[in-house]
Amino acid sequence: MLRPKNECIASRAFASLILDYEWKAEGNLPALVSCRVLVEDLYQDTIRAGSRDEAIEIFNNWHK
Numbered sequence: 001m002l003r004p005k006n007e008c009i010a011s012r013a014f015a016s017l018i019l020d021y022e023w024k025a026e027g028n029l030p031a032l033v034s035c036r037v038l039v040e041d042l043y044q045d046t047i048r049a050g051s052r053d054e055a056i057e058i059f060n061n062w063h064k
Helices: 052-061
Strands: 007-012 015-023 032-039 042-049
Touching: 007 052, 015 052, 032 052, 042 052
Parallel strands: none
Antiparallel strands: 007 015, 015 032, 032 042
């Protein structure tokens, strides 16, 4: 069974980007990461991207 990593990979002010799942490219499937955005520890959004760096870039431009 796949378990979430629950790893903070970026933060700014009161927001944190938490890496939940990370899959490497395999066969015809591209690499993928799935992250949660938390503000003051409350869920705000999900970010899905091709890599950690791409997810951090999206997070740095994220507004809610």
